[in-house]
Amino acid sequence: MDNSILEMRGITKEFPGVKALNNVSFKVARGEIHCLVGENGAGKSTLMKVLSGVYPHGSYSGDILFDGQVQHFKGIADSERVGIAIIYQELALVPDMPVFENIFLGNENRKGWLINWNETIRRASAMLDKVGLKVNPATLVRDLSVGKQQLIEIAKALSRDVKLLILDEPTAALNEIESDNLLELLRGLRNQGVTCILISHKLKEVMAVADKVTVLRDGQTIVTLDATKGELTEGVMIKHMVGREIENIYPPRAHTPRNEIVLQVDHWTAHDPALGRDVVKDAHFKVRKGEIVGFAGLMGSGRTELAHSIFGNPDGYRLQGELTVKGEKRALSQPEQAIKAGIAYVSEDRKGDGLILIQDVKQNISIANLRELAARGVLNANAEIKVANEYKGSMNIKTPSVEQKVGNLSGGNQQKVSLAKWLFVKPNVLILDEPTRGIDVGAKFEIYSLMSKLVQQGMSIILISSELPEVLGMSDRVYVVAAGRIAGELPISEATQERVMQLATN
Amino acid sequence: MFLQNLQKQLRQNIREYGMYIALFVIMAIFAATTEGIFVSPRNLSNLIDQTGYIAVLAVGMTLVIVIRHIDLSVGFLAGFLGAISAIMLVQWGLPTFLVVPLVMGLGVIAGLITALPVAALKIPSFVASLAGMLIYRGLLLLVTEKTGTIIIPDETFNALGNGFIPDLPHFLPVGEKTHLLTLLLGFVAIVLFVLSQINDRKQKQAYNFEVLPTNLFVLKLAFVALLIGGVSMVLAAWSGISWTLVIVLVVVAVYYFITTQTVLGRHIYAVGGNPEAAELSGINVKRIIFVVFGSMGMLSALAGILFTARLRSATTTAGTLFELDAIAAAYIGGVSAAGGVGKVIGSIIGALVMLSLTSGMNLMGIGIAYQYVVRGLVLVAAVIFDVTTRNRGR
Missing domain, CATH: 3.40.50.300 (P-loop containing nucleotide triphosphate hydrolases)
Structure with missing residues (x-):
């Protein structure tokens, strides 16, 4: 028998008009840190949603083997039961609840019909020790930094005897020190036998922790690289991710600042x-x-x-x-x-206070400068579509039309819409x-x-x-x-x- | 090809057409169960006048819910301002043409007062307007305490709720009872609609944008023309277009224009879609809150005037539960509680659905107890339909 904890075979998942995953195979060995890399829209998140049961069995084709058993997850509850935990980029904690309640939310320490609070606090403290976080378990989550909140999510997963921990962009919102701490924690968990799948855009940290790296591109598995065999370099990863070599990611400096x-x-x-x-x-x-x-x-x-x-x-x-x-x-x-x-300000939080996700591309592009498209307060709807189409072309925004809702676009394209909105302000x-x-x-x-x-x-x-x-x-x-x-x-x-x-x- | 196109359009716009289909089905059912009395010219004319004041409130409430707020004070505010207009007419002896703008001005002020704690102190509008509801209920009782119900003898004012537009002299040999001006206006409306649609289509083509296939476009024009023509013929067969209908049509036209064609409208929907993003895009969110609540107050005043004129009197309980009817109409019309989504026309259809249910069940002789239950079920069904079709559209 081989040493895999997880094997996904021939996974294909289609959305109307798009094949998000095309015959993807993905194998994770017990006790390793396996990184999943790829451009936005490559299918990483979709693959993890298939694995965790967000997309239930039957909505995709292919097999999932976990612990040697074929699994038919109908929802997240099923995948959690066998020991799979996913921590998303957007943290799922309740800000106004204390740390100990958050850790055992949905998995309460019961005493008959009631909750055993003393046991909850005792076990929560043990979990906090395990992730190396020194906070009072009675602290409200709202009062902790994002980095610490991330650790609480991990503590929450560990409290459920997780076998496979999946982290989706965990360091995106962390500073360097917090990121280093998190990666160190992952290494520690590996040594305790927890298998980990890490999705990341930061290739440096992938280099630092990965035992193996699987690269996805356009919904297909491109390659799995083994760090122990010395196959892992940033250049190789980038090459497989984009399908081309990028020598220098920053354009040459062609401008000179004026004195004004x-x-x-x-x-x-x-x-x-x-x-x-x-x-x-x-x-x-x-x-x-x-x-x-x-x-x-x-x-x-x-x-x-x-x-x-x-x-x-x-x-x-x-x-x-x-x-x-x-x-x-x-x-x-x-x-x-x-x-x-x-002055124009492109927000750091495009989903939170940057874009209006329920409105379409053209409405988002025009919103900060509607007056240019209006005469005496009345909009020229056709001119608006024209302007939006110009930015769609010049900034290479990938969307079927400018009437598509921004919430349906990928992160990179949302960011381009956000930029287009502010460039239109001139x-x-x-x-x-x-x-x-x-x-x-x-x-x-x-x-x-x-x-x-x-x-x-x-x-x-x-x-x-x-x-x-x-x-x-x-x-x-x-x-x-x-x-x-x-x-x-x-x-x-x-x-x-x-x-x-x-x-x-x- | 034609059927495929039609199917595609129907599928893409099922949410929009859903309400119209629902209204049609409800009307057809009542037409069958009341042996046609429900769709008789007299009843339909009545139905429109009954819907008037709720429709006006629903239009204002649509914008309030779109910017993620609620206004519970509108019912008793309408009742209170109705009583104020009665006092102005009867006790102060003011003429109608002064009373209407004065009372609407008071409505704007009332709306701005509700908006003040909401915009400046971020007090939830549920609480601020609940306080307003209690206060206006108290004020309504206070001003009608001494006199009780105030009877209004001014027929100009009462015509706003009961009267019809005058007719042209009958110089043609058509039925004595047919209202000619109504037919003429219906015809003008059809011509204007067709011309504006053709113009819009031409402009779109000039920009090389996608337009409806020609056959579907013609079908759409024919359908709407038949609808307008049918309604004007029904109305012409009774007493013609009522003043209430004229007022509602003007309100709808103005608000439809503001919400779909203007910068102000776009700002309102942006604030509803994402208030933080709207603020950072240079939109003055507080100003939008004041504008929307001010407009709500003005429309509450108008609804109060329509209701008072219809009853020819101001009563001590006028306005009870109007706010809930208006909110229900908005939700049936597809307004989203999450904000940023909702159309003025939808809310008007929602109001028509609510009032059709009441009127139809009254004609059938169904008890008031069952009526409430049925209206509740229809509200839930409408919102479920809305939510499920919205998720499918992704």
Whole structure:
């Protein structure tokens, strides 16, 4: 007998008009960390949904063998019963419940009809020890960072005697230190016999933890690479993912920043009354015409808050300091005014506050600049469709039509719609907050090329990103943000990963 | 090919056509069970006048629910403002043409007051408007306490709820009782509809956009023309178009235009679809809340005027449960509680469905107890149909 805990054979899953999975075979050995990589839309998530029973038996063809048994999962409950747990990118915790209740939610420690709270808290503490998280089990989940919440999800899975743990992009929202801790935890779990499937876009971390890597592309298994045999390199993975070689993912620097300063911020402090503290403290920075300025820093360091406070302050911070746009001092108290002043902000959370998922592509593209499509308040619907189609073509947005709901598009294409919406505003300063989070290599490259083109045309870009290689690969100058302060400014020639991390963690 | 096209269009737009089909089926059932009395010109004319004030409220409520709020105060606000208009007419002796705009202005102010805690302090609109409901109920009792029911002798005002538009002189040898102006207006409406559709199609073709195949387009025009023609002939056979119908049509036309053709309409639906994204897109969400609640208040005033005029009096209990009828009409018409989805026309159809049920069951002599149960079941069925067809569309 072979040593597989899971074998998926010839899985084919069709949606109306699309073959999402085409005869996929996938084998995971007991006690290994198996990474699943591929571009967005390659079929990773669909494959995991087939495995976990989200798509029930009968809605796909092919066989699933788990622990040597053919399985017919009719729902998530069935796959959980045999010991499969999935942790999605969007965490499934109840924010207003304490940690211990969350860990045993749906799996309560019963005493007859009642819940045994003492036993629950005792076992929850044991689980927290297991994942190396030092928090009081009575803490509300709302009060924990995303990284810690992720660990609670893992503790929740472990409390159910999980045999196969599946993590979908677990580090997408984590900073480097939290990511490292998480990967270390996965190695520890492997040593305790938990098998793990990790879906990730971050090839560095795949390199760091994977025993095996399976690459999916266009709904098919391309290759399975074995790290122990030395088959694993980033270049090989990228080649299989995109089906072509990408030598340099960042476009060559073809622009030179001008001397004219388009945006300047002095003594800038933002106080959040809800948190009762300053989220931005005494910040100074400037942005030149035709320049890409990178803002590096850890998650929660205040970069997004800084961007919001400049972009018309939608969160209602109490602001102090001076904001100068194109040589004029401005007080922008509404995003509406910021847009009029020539500033655009592409949100880090495209599903949360970036796009209107239930509306279609054209409505999302036009929403921030409807006045250009209207005469005396009345819209020209045909002109709107025309504009949307122009962006669909020029930005290579993959959608059957501009009347498709944005919620039905893949992450990379949603991000392009989000960008198109703000380009249609024709801003002088474009703030990009995590523009490539959770999107695939091909779409990333397209966005980088677009940024390069825009600065050549004289636009200025503020690039906020947690991916250091991206900040270093694209920016002309880098500001490092730490704990709400600008901890340092580095010209690109002096900016190295080590130097930035040093400033960010000080 | 023709049938395939037709099938495709029906399948794609089943949600939109569903309501019309439901209304048609309900009407057909009642026509059969009442031996045709339900579809008699007299009853249909009556039905439209009864639907009027709920339809007006449902239009405003559609926008309120679209921006993820609710307004429970509209019923008693309508009752209270109806009483105020009666007082203005009877005790102050003001003429109708002053009373109507004054009362509608008061309605706007009432709506803005409801919106104030919702927009400025983020108080849930359920609570804010529940408070409004209690307050307006109290105010209604207060102003009618001394007099009890206020009888309105002003026939101009009462015509808003009972009267019909005047007729042309009968110079043609058609039936004595046929209302000529109604027929003429029906004809004009058909011509305008056909011309605007042809114009729209031409524009779309100029931009190279997809349009309906010619045969389906003609079928659609013929169907709508028959519908308008049929309704005007039925109305012409009774007393013609009522003033209530004129008011409802104007309200629907204005709101249909605002929601589908204007920047304001798009902003309202954006706020409903994702308030945070709307705010970050430069939309003033607070302003939208004020606009939508202000419009709701204005329409509540109008509904109060229609109802008071129809009864020719203001009573101490006017407006009871109107808000729930309006909310039910909006949901039957396909408005989504999750926000961002819902059409003005749908809510009008929803109101017609609700009132058809009442009217039809009354004619059949079904007891009021059963009527409530049936209306509840229809509401649930409509929402289930809406939710299931929506998920299938993905």
